[in-house]
Amino acid sequence: MLLLEHDAKELVRSMGIPIPAGVFADSGSIESLPLEGEGPWVVKAQVGVGGRGKAGGIGFASSSADVADFIRKHADTSIKGHKVAGFRIESKVDFVQEVYLSFMVDAAERGIRVMLSAQGGVDIEAHAQHGNAMLSAVAAPEEAALVAAGRQLVEQLPPSLQRPLGDAVEKLARAFLQFDASLLEVNPLFVLPDGGWVAGDMKLGVDENALPRQPALEAVVRSRPAAYRESNFKLDHDFDYVQIDAHGQVGLLTTGAGLSMMLIDEMLQAGRRPYNFCDVRTGQLRGSPTRLIEVLKQFTQGPDIAVVLVNVFAGITDLGEFAQLLLDALDAVPEIKVPVVARLIGNNFAAAKQLIEQSGRPIDVELDLDEALRKAVEQAGVKA
Template sequence: MLLIEADGKALFAEHGIPVPVGIVVTDVVTTLPGDGPWMVKAQVPVGGRGKAGGIVRCGSRAEVEAAVGSMLGSRLKGHAVDACLVEAAAAGQERYISVMVDAASYGLRVIYSADGGVEIEGAGSAEARLCPPHPGAVAEALEDLLAAEPAAWRDRVAAIGKAMATLLIEKELALVEINPLFVSEAGCVAGDAKVVVDLNAVERQPVIAAMIAARPSVYMDAGRKIAEGFDYVELDPEGEIGLVTTGAGLSMMLIDELTARGAKPLNFCDIRTGQMRGSPARLIRVLEWITSRPSLKAVLVNIFAGITDLSEFAGLLAAAIQASPGLKVPVVARLVGRNAAEAKRILGEAQPGMLVTEDLAEALVRIDAIVGAAS
C-alpha cells in the first residue's frame, strides 16, 4: 500500500530525514509555510502526480489558493482529492535514491541515480546494489554508488540512505523512495516521499495503523484488509471488470490474462473460500465496493474451490446478488471444484441468463462480449 506524500514525509521527519516545511490543507488556505515559492501537491496514493497536473509550483498566495481550490474536490488518476500538501519549494540538484526489500536475495536493494526528477524512468544513470538488511550495509553500498559525486555530498547522502533503511526495517516497509532528493551546499531535502507499506505488518506498527485510521477515504483498501481479514485492492478506479476471486496467485493470473486481452480489471480480490460460508455478508460487501465505480461493465467471479462445497457458495452468491440493488451489470461465474454441477444448477435457477462455467476461456469470451457491447 502506498502512503500519501504527507504521511510518508511524517515518517521521514520522525527518522531524521529532512523535509520541506509544509501544511496539509483540506479546505481554505489560512497560513503558508515560509515566504515562498511554494509547491501545492494533491494528496492521493498514486505515482505520476506531476505529469497529471497534481503538483503545481506557486509564487504567490493567490496562486496557492487557486491551485488548492482547483485540486480539492477533483479527481486525479481516478482518486478523489480531499487534501493538498502545501510546502516551501526546495532547491538544489535533483537526485534519486531508494531502498527496497529484495525477497530473492533476502536483503535490500539500494538504487541511486544522478538524474532525479519526473523523467527518472528514462534515465540511464541509475545503479543498484544488493546488501544485507542492515542500515550500515546500505551506507556502505552508497559509498560505492556515490563515488562520482562531489566529496562534500557523499556523507550527507549516505546518511539519508542509512536513515531510509532504518525506517524501512523498523516499520517493516516494502519500499522507501525519494525522488527528487534535492542536494546543495546547504544539505539534503526530500522533495517527495514514496513509502510502500506491507499491510501484513500493520498490526505490529501502531504509527502506520493510526495513519490508516485517520484517513479512511484515502486508505480504503487497507481499512478493508484490517476490518475484513482478506485482500481487496483497487487497481484502477476506472476499471470496467470487477473481480470476485479466491487465491492470490489465481487472482493475479486472471488480472494478467484480462490485461493481456486489452481489458481493464477494476480490482484484485483474494477472499478465501473459508470466509464465504454460512452468510453472504462478505460477498455483499465486495459487490458494494465493486459497484461503487460508475465505469463498471461486468463482474467476473472466479472460484477454484478445494474443500469448499460450491453448491453452498452458489447459494450465497445468488443471495448476495439479490441483496445488491446497485449491481446493474451482468455477472459471469467460472466455478471449479466440488459440486460444480449443482452450483451451476442453483445459479441457473436464481439468475437465468448468467453464464456459469468451469472453462475460463469461455468465461473470458463472454466478458469480452459484455464489455464490448457496453462500450
C-alpha cells in the first residue's frame, strides 16, 4: 500500500525528518484555505501512484487565488487511473541541489536496497540513462546495517553533500524500519543553502499485514476510507480484494494470490477485462458465507460485469461445504444475475457439482481450469 504523500510526510515528521510546512485541502475547503506562510506555494494532487508531476498534478502558486484555481481544475480528475484524493499545499523550498535517496525491500537479494544519486527530481530516470551514477548497496534489515550502507554511498559524493545526507540516511533508515515499510523514497531530497536538508517529496509503501501492530498507520488508513479503500476492506474482512478495472467484465471470486494473478493475465490475453483481484482464503471461511457475500457485494458496483468466475483450490475446505456456502452467498446478494462459472478442485468435487446442479442456478461447474476460462471468456464477450 502506497500512502498519500501528505500522510507519509505527517507520519515521519514525528521522527525528526524535516519536511516543508504544508496542509491538506480539497475542493470543499477552497473558501477558507488553511495556507502555511505567505507563499509562494507548491500544490500537489494526492494520489497513491508516482509520476503525477509529469501528469500535471503539481503546480506552483503565488497567491491563495492561484491555489484555489489549481484545486478547482484538478479536484475531480484522475492520474494513472487513481482519483485525486485531495491536495497538499506546502511552502516552496529554496535549495542548492536535488538528491535522490531511497530504501526498498529487495526480495531477490534478501535484504534492503539503499539507492542514492546526487541528481534527483522528476528526471531521475533520464539522469541515470545519461551516465549520472545511481549508487546502490544492499544491507540487512537492521538500523545499524542500513545506516552503515547508506553512509558508504554518501562518502562517494562531494564533501558539500556528505553532512546533510549522512543525517538523512540515519533518520530515513530509522523511519523505514519503524513503519514496516517496503519502500521509502525521497525524491527530491532538497539540500539547503545552510547545509540542512528537507524531504521535498516522499513515497512510503507499507505492508498492510503490519497494520495491526502499527496504530499510527491504521489511524491514517481509517481516516481516509475513500483513498485507502482496499486497505480498509482488508482490515474489516481479513482478506485481499482489489478493484483493478471499474469497467471490468469478469468478477473474480478466487483463492490463492498467485493463481488469481494468473487468471487476470489469462483474461487480459483473451481480450477480456477482469474487474478485480481476490484471495478469499477458503480455509478461513469457517462454515460461513460472509466472505463470499462481501465479494459479491463488490461485484454489484461493476456495471459491465457479465460473468462471475469462481476458482477454488480447496486444500482444507470440503467442496461440498463450499458449494453450499456459494449458494447461500448468491441467495444473500440477489442483485447478482449474471452467469457463474465455477472451477472447483479438491475434496468432494462430485458432491459439490451435484449440489449446485440441483439448485437450478445458472452455474457451470468445471474441474478443468482451461475449460472454465474458455466459458468465462465466452460469457464475458456477451456483454462486451
